């Protein structure tokens with residue numbers, strides 16, 4: 001219930017009492033309500049919970065945190081301090 | 091940017107786990123609040139990849155698990171009424187009440203429907219004016235915006251046959267219970283990312299300060315989770331206490347103001363009983379008096395509810411991080427997903443279900 005999957009807004013319908021959208025979750029398209037993210041645009045990625053968008057994902061923040069993590073990991077490789085006691089099998 | 095694959099990059103996850111291992115110098119116990127995170131951790135084997143110094147205990151963030159038994163029994167009694175269409179999130183169907191579950195009500199002719207969104211229940215009410223449509227509105231802060239919008243929307247449509255059983259709970263009061271316990275072992279928290287997407291994280295600095303405990307707002311993909319763990323470990327090792335936002339792409343300090351406003355309009359805070367834990371003051375939401383017409387508990391008289399909880403179930407202790415599912419003597423024996431003694435064994439966010447499914451017995 002709290003997992004909330006990110007999906008891409010592909011269509012917005014403003015004509016009814018509640019602002020609705022079609023959201024694409026990697027090929028599966030479902031309806032979602034946009035009342036809580038009125039600023040949402042087609043093409044935005046949003047977190048959907050039980051049919052409601054609760055947050056629009058920020059690409060800028062996403063790229064910045066990925067870059068910061070990559071930097072930590074690269075630095076480790078360079079200094080040769082990688083710990084590999086257990087192997088990841090994801 | 092697809093926001094999923096990037097956060098499942100095994101090499102990057104491994105790199106962050108290396109960094110955790112290089113940072114840690116002593117034992118630390120961390121708790122992930124959210125049951126969705128518990129499942130992600132166990133499914134991806136993150137608990138097994140972490141250095142031995144880090145122990146993860148599992149928090150109360152499983153809405154189905156903490157919904158009190160009397161509320162489930164009340165829901166079952168309403169669902170069994172002949173002119174009721176009972177709508178619920180799918181997770182609730184197999185949760186054992188004192189004698190029944192929603193599945194058996196349905197098998198005995200009750201009209202029980204699984205819905206994806208509470209707006210579906212409102213539509214069912216619109217299409218069935220001669221029936222009473224009741225929705226079991228459970229959850230934490232994440233589902234509250236959706237559940238209150240169903241009420242606002244039913245009000246807008248002038249529906250007289252829609253009502254909800256509210257069993258809403260909030261995270262911050264539960265943190266006080268966990269941290270205030272003399273038996274508490276938790277030294278750092280992975281805060282539930284989507285609870286914070288709705289509520290922001292302005293409620294947490296005070297709690298962190300009061301109990302001197304670091305926290306990191308954490309997402310749901312493997313990379314998010316290890317990032318949240320790293321943020322906790324760095325603070326603990328440095329003796330720092332902060333709230334770090336390790337999920338900035340979805341969470342801001344203020345959260346979703348429009349959602350908070352709608353919740354505030356329809357709900358008010360109330361004392362709430364948590365299954366296995368007990369009553370936590372001001373830990374829940376209930377309908378405001380103005381929305382009494384939508385209150386199923388007032389609309390249907392189901393008499394006195396007498397509950398019968400399994401004496402073997404220790405889910406309450408598990409949900410507070412005091413024990414783990416495999417500490418339960420019934421785990422995998424008297425209690426299995428086919429024959430559950432507690433909700434924690436059947437919820438997709440329950441720790442016992444995760445341990446059972448991924449073989450952590």
Ligand code: SF4
Nearest residue numbers: 403405418425432442
């Ligand atoms: S294994 Fe079953 S009986 Fe034991 S705590 Fe979990 S849900 Fe309760």
